[in-house]
Structures are given as C-alpha cells and as structure tokens.
Amino acid sequence: MLKNLTITEYFEKTACGEPVPGGGSIAALSAAAAASLSEMVANLTIGKKGYESVEAEMKEIAEVASGLRDKLIKDIDNDPEAYQQVMAAFKLPKMTKDEKNQRTKAIQDGLKKAALIPMGVAEDAFKTMELAEKVIKKGNKNAVTDGAVAAMAARTAVMAAVYNVKINLASIKDDVFVEKLTHKVQILERQVVIKEKEILSNVKI
Numbered sequence: 001m002l003k004n005l006t007i008t009e010y011f012e013k014t015a016c017g018e019p020v021p022g023g024g025s026i027a028a029l030s031a032a033a034a035a036s037l038s039e040m041v042a043n044l045t046i047g048k049k050g051y052e053s054v055e056a057e058m059k060e061i062a063e064v065a066s067g068l069r070d071k072l073i074k075d076i077d078n079d080p081e082a083y084q085q086v087m088a089a090f091k092l093p094k095m096t097k098d099e100k101n102q103r104t105k106a107i108q109d110g111l112k113k114a115a116l117i118p119m120g121v122a123e124d125a126f127k128t129m130e131l132a133e134k135v136i137k138k139g140n141k142n143a144v145t146d147g148a149v150a151a152m153a154a155r156t157a158v159m160a161a162v163y164n165v166k167i168n169l170a171s172i173k174d175d176v177f178v179e180k181l182t183h184k185v186q187i188l189e190r191q192v193v194i195k196e197k198e199i200l201s202n203v204k205i
Contacts, residue, residue, distance in 0.1 A: 002080065010029075021079075025075075025076050027156075028121045028157070030125075030154070031072045032076065034153040035069040035072060036069050037146050037153070038135055038150045045058045045139040068128055083114055085114070090107060112172060115165050119161070122162050126154070126158050126195070129154040129158070130195070136203060152200075155192055
C-alpha cells in the first residue's frame with residue numbers, strides 16, 4: 001500500500017514514469033499533511049498558559065483534524081486504485097454486444113468512482129482549511145506559520161483534487177451525475193480562493 005511506503009519510496013514511485021501514484025494521490029497526501037499541521041497547532045495550544053479559554057475548542061479541532069487525517073491517508077491509495085479500476089475496465093473483452101455493454105458500464109462505473117474519490121478529497125481538504133483558519137486565529141501564536149502552511153497545503157490539495165474530478169467528468173455520459181459534481185466543483189473553486197485570502201490575512205508575523 002502506498003500509505004505504508006517511506007517518504008523516499010513514495011516519491012521514487014511517483015517519479016518512476018508509471019501513471020500511479022499521480023496527482024490525485026498527491027492531492028490526498030497534501031491534504032493529510034495539512035490536517036496534521038492543523039492538529040499539531042491545536043495540540044501545541046492545549047494546556048498552554050494564556051489559552052485556557054480556547055482549550056475545549058482546540059481539543060475538538062485536534063479530534064476533527066485527526067479524523068480527517070486518517071481518512072485522507074486512506075485516499076492516498078483509494079485514488080490510484082480507482083484509476084486502475086478504470087484501466088482494467090478498458091481491457092475487458094468487446095467482441096459481442098453483451099461484452100460491449102458490460103465493458104461500457106464497467107468503464108462508466110469506474111470513472112464515476114474515480115471522480116467521487118477526489119471530490120471527497122477536495123471537500124475534506126476545504127474542511128482542513130477551515131480548521132487551519134481557527135488555529136491561526138485562536139491557537140498558539142508561536143505556531144502561526146504552521147497553521148499558514150496547513151492552509152496553503154490544503155488549498156493546493158483542493159485545487160489538485162478538483163482537477164482530477166474534472167478530467168474524469170469529461171468522459172462520463174451520465175448528465176445528471178456530471179451536472180451535480182460540476183456544480184460542487186464550481187462552488188469549491190470559488191470558495192477556496194476567497195478562503196485562502198481570508199486565512200492568510202490573519203497571519204501576523
């Protein structure tokens with residue numbers, strides 16, 4: 001599993017010229033790193049003098065960030081697995097009409113999964129941005145730049161994941177499915193730019 005590789009092994013595998021892991025897996029990795037940093041800042045705030053009034057909130061943030069981190073780490077593998085499912089579907093036989101229909105359905109099902117996974121990553125990465133915003137505003141000021149890095153890494157993860165959604169939507173024939181995800185993508189693309197500016201405006205160094 002990709003998530004169990006060392007950092008060096010993961011990046012060597014990414015660089016080797018094979019299609020996976022690719023941008024979708026990297027998006028999940030970036031989002032998981034952002035969640036880890038937000039969790040770190042929250043934990044660096046808990047129990048510190050002068051931050052007693054936000055301790056309960058920081059504990060909640062740390063818990064939420066931990067859950068997001070675990071989920072996003074799984075997506076490091078889920079995204080390339082979805083891609084491989086699509087590739088396997090393209091290799092199915094297509095000699096008879098039934099085989100062609102089964103192959104088409106398998107391809108379309110795979111493409112939908114390959115779009116839904118990065119969509120989830122994008123949404124979770126945006127949630128991570130919101131956590132970063134909170135720890136920047138209320139958390140340990142000595143770790144404010146760590147919160148800023150979390151926000152920027154999460155922003156990159158959102159946009160990277162969204163691009164992976166788009167490229168799969170281009171081949172999906174289910175108009176209702178495409179319209180629904182396209183709407184979500186458009187909202188996120190607008191929100192993430194605004195959110196990053198708002199967050200970084202609170203970084204005072």
